[in-house]
Amino acid sequence: MQFFDRDAPVLREMNVSIERNQAVLLLGPSGSGKSTLLQVLSGIIPRSIEAWFKGTVTRPDSVGVMFQDPDAQFCMLTVEDELAFSLENRSVPREQMRAVIEKAMRDVRLDIPLSTPIRELSGGLKQRLALACLLALEPEVLFVDEPTAQLDPLNTQLVLDDLRRLHGQKTLVLIEHKLDGVIEWVDRVLLFNAEGRIVADGAPLDVVREQAEMIRESGIWTPKLWPVTWEQLLAPVPHPLAERLQTQLATGKKQTARPAADAPILDIRDAGLRYKNGHVVWQGLNASIQPGEWVAILGPNGAGKSTFLKMVGGLIEPTQGNVQLKGKDVSRYKTPELYDTVGFVFQNPEHQFIADTVFEEAAFGGKVAGWPQERIEREATQLLADFRLQELRDKNPFTLSQGQKRRLSVAGMLLKRQDVLLLDEPTFGQDAATTAELLQRMQERNEAGTTILMATHDVELVAEHASRVLVIGEGGLLFDGSPHDLFSQPELLEKASLTAPLAYEYRQRILDAGQKEKVEEGSLSV
Incomplete structure (x- = not known):
């Protein structure tokens, strides 16, 4: 399968057969063709x-596709109308719809x-x-493309x-980067390499063990815990993973806040936002951000994290209070x-694209700033190389x-x-x-004095990088x-729909199990 504007195929001569009611996970690096195969199998x-497509696909008449962005597949205004629309496509009589919807x-x-x-x-x-x-x-088959990518x-x-409850009742074909909560119950893994070929096909444990080196070199996410169990992790004999988690806890506890500067770079004073329909997003927000801080913004879906960043970046005005920048x-x-002072990376990348080519998009900030063409070419080209986009330049x-x-x-916003x-x-x-490369570039900017405010659901990232x-x-x-x-406050985490990083969950389970001899002043020792 090859797109008309590409010089090489995305998928190359593959044969895939999936049994009825089997759950199959497509695993591979970003851009390896996982979503493309899912779109081919589903008929999209x-x-x-x-x-350009060569080959044949045999599928049932009734299939369903679930995308990363649910808004991309809604076409009605209310919950009931959206559900009824599905039933109208099946010609379900109106008098039967309410029971099916419920x-x-x-x-x-x-x-x-x-x-x-x-x-x-939310x-x-x-x-x-x-x-x-x-x-x-x-549907007889459900195709699911990273359904949790934007969820808390x-x-x-x-x-x-x-999805797990559907296991054994429907045929499931899934793409998911967050492997914990998925890989434990799927029947099979198809492993892709960067060239769009399937290099392994088998039971999850077999694929992960036999292809460990390829998975590591390709930069594919691995589960945080699986196949280790909590029983093994909490056993009296120390497990290697337990020792790594203890090190993470000790490092996290030593993190110190950046000393206060003479004046904050950002000062949010009694900020509030109320929509015209009367809905209050938040009110009474106060925070002074020091130069060079790395601040993570956490909270449940719908709490207003993205809206908070837009307010700080001047894209929307608060209905009460104000935001001071310098x-x-x-x-x-x-x-x-x-x-020239603030850069913004939107949650939806397409919302900030304004150029016709990848290179022009990465170089846009330099052109607006009036940089010499030689500098634009050099720095934009380097960014594309850093983010593995150079082959897509045009x-x-x-x-x-x-x-x-x-x-x-992200590359376009890091140019300036x-x-x-x-x-x-x-x-x-x-x-x-790619995540490691991106975080490395952000770390370099932060160490050079750039202040970072980052909305995220990734608590492991927050524990490792945020101050x-x-x-x-x-x-x-x-x-x-x-x-x-x-992360040392379980009640607050639950209230905010958050989970603790694995190291902190390990610490809490030890406390709950009464193994207090392993706990010393809030950190762990063996």
Whole structure:
């Protein structure tokens, strides 16, 4: 299979056969063709997406596809109408619809009024509604493309639990970077290499063990815990993973906040936002951000994390309070001056693409700033190489894979060296190698003095890199402090729909098990 604007095939001469009611995980690095194969198997390619295609695909008449972005598959305004639309496609009589709709909602634990406008739902509720709509179609095969990419930890677990309950009842073909919660129950793994070939096909444990070197070299995510069990981890005889977790805990506890400067670079004063319909997003937010801090913004889906970043970046104005950037109200900055100081990476990469080629997109900031062409060429080319996009230099950004689009959006914003970087889920949908490269570049900028505010659901990333955490939820600021202090408070984590990093969960399980001899002043020793 080859797209018309590409010089090489995305998929190469593969044969795949999937048994009825089997659960299959497609695993591989970003851009390896996983989503493309899913689109071929489901019929989206070549029926809806034009491409050169050779071979045959035999599939049942009834299939369903669940995308990363649920908004991409909604076409009605309310929950009830969206579910009814699925039933109308099956010609279900109107008098039977209510019972089918209520059953679909129970199946995914969606306890909300049927009249609720879809636009008011959080990302997690939208994804579960999308699954309910697909189940209402009664498909024989369900294709699922990274359904948890934009979800908080609680909603991630809920969606994965819903899919797990379908195991053995439907044929499932899944793509998922968050392997914990998936790889434990799927029947089979298809492992892709970077060239779009399937290099391994078998039981999850066999593939992960036999292809460990290839997985590591290709930068593919591996599970945090599996195949180790909690029983093994908590056993009296120390497990190697337990020793690594203890080291992480000791490192996390030693993190110290950056000393306060003479003046904060960002000062958020009693900020609040209320929509025209009366809905209060949050109110009374106060935070002073010091130059050079790396601040993670956490909270449940729908809490207003992205909205908070947009307010800080001057894209929306608070309805109360204000935001000071270098002692000046953000609203008083002229646009060129503001964006010489602040860079913004949107949650949806397509929202910031404005050029016709990948190179022009990466180079745009330099052109606007009036850099010499030689400098633009040199630095933009280096960024494309760093983010493994050089071979796509002349392609249109909108034709890239989701992972490649995300890499390009971050690369374009790293070209200039603004004082403040605002990043909304910069690592979602990325493989381990690309995430490591991205974080390395962000770390370098941060060490050079750039202040970073980053909304994310990745608590492991926060524990390793952030110097400070703001938790937004329940219409206000729930926490402002160090990652170690946050992850040491299980009640607060539950209140904010968060989970602890594995090291902190290990610590809590030891405390719950009464093994206090392993705990010394909040850290672990063996």
